[in-house]
Amino acid sequence: MNGWVGRCLRVNLTEGKHSIEELVPESREKFLGGRGLGVKVYADEVPPQTDPLSPDNKLIFSSGPLVGTGAVTGASCNVVTKSSLSGTIACAKMRGHFGAEMKYAGFDMIIVEGKAESPVILSIMDDKIRLVSALEYWGRSTSETEDRFKASLGDQWTARETFLATIGPAGERLLPIANIVNDRFLSVGGAGIGAVMGSKNLKAVAVKGQHSLEVSDGNRFVQVVNTMINKLNSSPLTSQSMTQWGTAFLVGLCYPKKILPNNNFLQASVSLKNLGTDALESAFALRSRGCFACPVACIKKTEMKHHIYEGKGMVPTYLAIGSLGLNCGISDLSTIGTASMLCAEAGLDPVAAGGTLATAMELVEKKVTTKDELKIDLQFGNDNSLLEALQLISTKKGHAKRMGQGAKALAESFERPDLFMGVKGMSMAPFDPRAIQGMGLHFATCNYGPHHLYGYTFIDELLGVNENLDPLTTEGKPALVKLYQDTTAVMDSLGLCNWPLMGLKFKNFVPLINSCLGTNYTADDLLSIGERVWNAERLFNVKAGIDGSHDKLPARFTEEPISCGNGEGQVSMVNEMLPEYYSLRGWSGQGVPLAETLKTLELEDS
Amino acid sequence: MPRIKVDHAKCTGCRHCEIACSLNHVANTANPRRARIRIMKDENRYYPVLSGPFVDAACTSKQLIEIGGHKYDMCAFCRASCPEKPYFIEAETGIPLKCDFCGIPPAPSCVRWCNTGALELVED
Numbered sequence: 001m002n003g004w005v006g007r008c009l010r011v012n013l014t015e016g017k018h019s020i021e022e023l024v025p026e027s028r029e030k031f032l033g034g035r036g037l038g039v040k041v042y043a044d045e046v047p048p049q050t051d052p053l054s055p056d057n058k059l060i061f062s063s064g065p066l067v068g069t070g071a072v073t074g075a076s077c078n079v080v081t082k083s084s085l086s087g088t089i090a091c092a093k094m095r096g097h098f099g100a101e102m103k104y105a106g107f108d109m110i111i112v113e114g115k116a117e118s119p120v121i122l123s124i125m126d127d128k129i130r131l132v133s134a135l136e137y138w139g140r141s142t143s144e145t146e147d148r149f150k151a152s153l154g155d156q157w158t159a160r161e162t163f164l165a166t167i168g169p170a171g172e173r174l175l176p177i178a179n180i181v182n183d184r185f186l187s188v189g190g191a192g193i194g195a196v197m198g199s200k201n202l203k204a205v206a207v208k209g210q211h212s213l214e215v216s217d218g219n220r221f222v223q224v225v226n227t228m229i230n231k232l233n234s235s236p237l238t239s240q241s242m243t244q245w246g247t248a249f250l251v252g253l254c255y256p257k258k259i260l261p262n263n264n265f266l267q268a269s270v271s272l273k274n275l276g277t278d279a280l281e282s283a284f285a286l287r288s289r290g291c292f293a294c295p296v297a298c299i300k301k302t303e304m305k306h307h308i309y310e311g312k313g314m315v316p317t318y319l320a321i322g323s324l325g326l327n328c329g330i331s332d333l334s335t336i337g338t339a340s341m342l343c344a345e346a347g348l349d350p351v352a353a354g355g356t357l358a359t360a361m362e363l364v365e366k367k368v369t370t371k372d373e374l375k376i377d378l379q380f381g382n383d384n385s386l387l388e389a390l391q392l393i394s395t396k397k398g399h400a401k402r403m404g405q406g407a408k409a410l411a412e413s414f415e416r417p418d419l420f421m422g423v424k425g426m427s428m429a430p431f432d433p434r435a436i437q438g439m440g441l442h443f444a445t446c447n448y449g450p451h452h453l454y455g456y457t458f459i460d461e462l463l464g465v466n467e468n469l470d471p472l473t474t475e476g477k478p479a480l481v482k483l484y485q486d487t488t489a490v491m492d493s494l495g496l497c498n499w500p501l502m503g504l505k506f507k508n509f510v511p512l513i514n515s516c517l518g519t520n521y522t523a524d525d526l527l528s529i530g531e532r533v534w535n536a537e538r539l540f541n542v543k544a545g546i547d548g549s550h551d552k553l554p555a556r557f558t559e560e561p562i563s564c565g566n567g568e569g570q571v572s573m574v575n576e577m578l579p580e581y582y583s584l585r586g587w588s589g590q591g592v593p594l595a596e597t598l599k600t601l602e603l604e605d606s
Numbered sequence: 607m608p609r610i611k612v613d614h615a616k617c618t619g620c621r622h623c624e625i626a627c628s629l630n631h632v633a634n635t636a637n638p639r640r641a642r643i644r645i646m647k648d649e650n651r652y653y654p655v656l657s658g659p660f661v662d663a664a665c666t667s668k669q670l671i672e673i674g675g676h677k678y679d680m681c682a683f684c685r686a687s688c689p690e691k692p693y694f695i696e697a698e699t700g701i702p703l704k705c706d707f708c709g710i711p712p713a714p715s716c717v718r719w720c721n722t723g724a725l726e727l728v729e730d
Contacts, residue, residue: 290620
């Protein structure tokens, strides 16, 4: 079957039944797999107006055709559903080993429908598909659920080969800022999906299997992989920076350029000296952990020693340092590490949780509310109150309950919607759109909210890998944004991780894809598949009522200039860039795909 | 004689070696269960283990091994294709698998794909 298993598992939790279906070859050609095929199946089956938390909503786990074949960085599985935070389509990325094991278990895709009467775990082990009662796991943290489930399997060998994707207490309580955590502590990139899983009473999905995956031309494939490993090794970014420190190395690069936001994007000054790579190494003993078939291994694990969280844990990534750290005015790595572990254990999305707390802190600073009213001494830079609030949010108690609804709901409940820093209801990833224009445009237009993992423009704007672009200019940025959005969409559809684009060009992946799948794609063919996926997502959003009028950055970025230092006086030029971006995409002035665009992309507008 | 040196401290658990082995031994097939090298995971560490024959001597001389302050049962990373564990045995045929030091010269396939230096070809 060349890469694909060719099978899809459909589980109806209401009836407790499952069926195995074949993946339609035609949709596989048009959408590849992973994110693309997930979006296609989802949009075909679920009406756009569906309430995300109703049993009518579906949750799709979809691995790409290259996952598990040994293709370099072929590990990613996408979770597709309608986000309960933003109401848009969600296509959250899962790293680690779950995606590959899902394919060895015999499925490219798992579609979960309906709602179980009581909590269950979907267990797919060696071709035995069962719904196991999860009453004893309900309420438990993600790692505890994983440990207990594995212990229940009887022997250490089975336990080692089983991989889980689970929700924590936050997802069970249907908090919109909850997400899914897999392979112990790996947060799936994106909020709004944990609550969907919780609303189905599905605590976890466990996979294990021994199906074989076929590669079209094994000899050529092995050679291509060898070449790619060598290429990754010859680039300093993928062979040194990422390998040594993970994405946290970006902190030192983004900070002086004012790209790394602090204090809810207010641009106050916080010292960097405690946050660089040296600080990271002295704060934690780093040990690399690789996702499936990844020569880079950017995930760093460590032993955490904090009075609130002790034991095995993860070193904070750029995302955690930005969202849970600097954006809340906190520069102590040990606190940030603990905060990100609290998020992983409770199943909270670090970006959404960090964004919510930063908004709450600004509400206090602007005297809109007081610490007495919030019952937590939340203020920028207060380490203990950040950790306390994170623990309270997932328990849904008192005022923390309001925070669990996300930054937008919190800001609106105090009648200060202007203090919500995000787009389409989702908090912004830690990149300041004023200091990095292309990323700002991507944040405004991304179908799934402002997340850098869906358009890696910083690879050129900040790191200058393919072209050395000035982050402050707008020239050529709409085309750059479109290129990276399409690239990301097709890489996700194949199941490849996007971070290697720091050391490899997209065209380097083409022989890998062809030798694995037995196809004759050119780079342009693949990018047009990416464009098709991007448009399919946009189409779903438009039908769900989220069109171009939601492609808007908060007023702070277009009205309040950077106060000092690099890029002083600069605001985000997003509104100036939007018309060019829409026309490049073949969309109307309202951000809706035009009929002829859909025709060229072979997307039928039904 | 060249040998494969294993440095577990460098292993990231990415399992690329397993697939390299599988692709090299079974034409066009990727499946860790058909590999002659497996990554055994324990606590916070990963141990690459090359498969070997199943002999009684290994079991009778079994003892606890201490690594980094942890005590392990020797079975946890034993290379034998023994009936006690589902590793190193072809699922369909039940044939035991054994590392044959394969590969495109100058290195076995697992070593070529191991990017961290956990597997290394050394001359004795």
